[in-house]
Amino acid sequence: MITSGQPLISSLSDFTPVTEQTASELIRKAKTTTCQLDPLPTSLVKACLPSIYPIITNIINSSLTTGTVPPTLKLAAITPILKKPGADPTDLNHYRPISNLPFISKTLERVVAAQLQSHLDTNNLHEPFQSAFRPKHGTETALVKITNDLLRAADSGLLTILILSAAFNTISHPLLLDRLTGIGITGAALSWFTSYLTGRQQFVQLSNHKSGCSGVSLGVPQGSVWGPLLFTTYLLPLGTLLRHHGVHFHCYADDTQVYISTKPTAAIPPTSLITCLEEIRSWLSRNFLKLNGNKTEALLIGSKSTLTKSQHTPAPLINIDGFPVPFHQSQEPRRHPGQHPLIRTPYSQHHPDCILPPPQHRQTPPITDPIQH
Numbered sequence: 001m002i003t004s005g006q007p008l009i010s011s012l013s014d015f016t017p018v019t020e021q022t023a024s025e026l027i028r029k030a031k032t033t034t035c036q037l038d039p040l041p042t043s044l045v046k047a048c049l050p051s052i053y054p055i056i057t058n059i060i061n062s063s064l065t066t067g068t069v070p071p072t073l074k075l076a077a078i079t080p081i082l083k084k085p086g087a088d089p090t091d092l093n094h095y096r097p098i099s100n101l102p103f104i105s106k107t108l109e110r111v112v113a114a115q116l117q118s119h120l121d122t123n124n125l126h127e128p129f130q131s132a133f134r135p136k137h138g139t140e141t142a143l144v145k146i147t148n149d150l151l152r153a154a155d156s157g158l159l160t161i162l163i164l165s166a167a168f169n170t171i172s173h174p175l176l177l178d179r180l181t182g183i184g185i186t187g188a189a190l191s192w193f194t195s196y197l198t199g200r201q202q203f204v205q206l207s208n209h210k211s212g213c214s215g216v217s218l219g220v221p222q223g224s225v226w227g228p229l230l231f232t233t234y235l236l237p238l239g240t241l242l243r244h245h246g247v248h249f250h251c252y253a254d255d256t257q258v259y260i261s262t263k264p265t266a267a268i269p270p271t272s273l274i275t276c277l278e279e280i281r282s283w284l285s286r287n288f289l290k291l292n293g294n295k296t297e298a299l300l301i302g303s304k305s306t307l308t309k310s311q312h313t314p315a316p317l318i319n320i321d322g323f324p325v326p327f328h329q330s331q332e333p334r335r336h337p338g339q340h341p342l343i344r345t346p347y348s349q350h351h352p353d354c355i356l357p358p359p360q361h362r363q364t365p366p367i368t369d370p371i372q373h
Contacts, residue, residue, distance in 0.1 A: 014188050015188070017064055022111075023057040027049060027056065045103065060107065064111070067189070067191030072102070074201065077203060099224060109226045112226060128239075131251070132232060132253040158306070159268075161262065162257060162300075163259065164298075176233075177194060180233065201213045201214065258276065
């Protein structure tokens with residue numbers, strides 16, 4: 001948020017209209033998938049692009065300059081998709097609702113997302129430890145940062161408590177607009193976001209069956225171009241909360257890893273970690289989000305000798321909204337000669353052959369945490 005004592009944030013009050021060339025390039029680069037809400041197949045739009053792109057450009061620029069989104073571009077066809085192959089199709093909790101949006105709507109979102117991204121970049125508003133939906137960031141940057149921190153702690157003879165959790169995506173639209181205002185979105189640009197979020201409709205399509213339309217008052221469409229960017233913007237204050245408690249953390253979209261290192265003979269879990277988790281739960285609740293207790297894990301990570309020194313086997317439970325989360329001591333994965341004796345990282349259970357050399361063989365300096373705890 002913009003407060004005294006913080007660097008001034010330049011405002012984004014008006015979106016810049018796009019040229020016909022820019023609109024044409026966006027359409028050419030778009031996937032050829034077609035939504036049932038489209039009046040024409042995307043492949044036909046691309047084939048007729050020289051005749052159509054001036055019209056599409058006018059529609060986009062009219063929306064940007066007036067700060068309004070036409071109702072026809074705020075309708076989504078929801079397709080339920082199984083989250084994991086082989087999941088029980090009779091359990092509705094195993095489905096993810098994917099929003100299929102009109103082609104022009106997605107093109108308009110790409111234009112806005114590029115300008116919002118530029119505003120965040122210019123004002124350095126990104127959460128440094130959010131690896132999702134950002135250029136030059138991804139699962140690799142999250143893996144390297146967390147693994148590096150765990151290795152440094154293990155080299156120092158420390159035991160690390162790692163909490164892995166995820167939040168339900170139930171974003172409040174009024175709070176999201178407050179977040180956007182706080183990062184300098186004003187004027188016609190803010191009116192555009194307000195229009196985009198207001199009066200949205202959706203229906204469910206499954207094979208030949210179609211439901212009636214219903215209003216959308218929470219969340220951002222899964223399947224939209226810029227929904228993930230809005231979600232990470234919504235979560236920006238969470239980083240400030242975590243830093244206040246002096247814990248390390250890293251986020252990938254709605255997945256959060258909170259971890260703190262301590263001496264193996266110290267009380268587990270530390271009081272500071274319990275207090276931090278409670279404040280996270282409270283903040284999420286105030287912001288209409290909720291930790292998913294079923295997707296929360298607690299790991300004790302360290303070298304074999306460090307875990308042996310620990311007198312907390314098993315460690316006390318952590319309670320996440322009524323879900324008891326037991327600590328798991330890591331099992332040593334298969335090792336090759338020279339492999340560092342780290343027991344397990346969040347990724348090693350899925351990638352047991354992802355190994356790092358012991359300290360004396362590392363050829364790169366340790367990654368420095370830019371935030372002092």
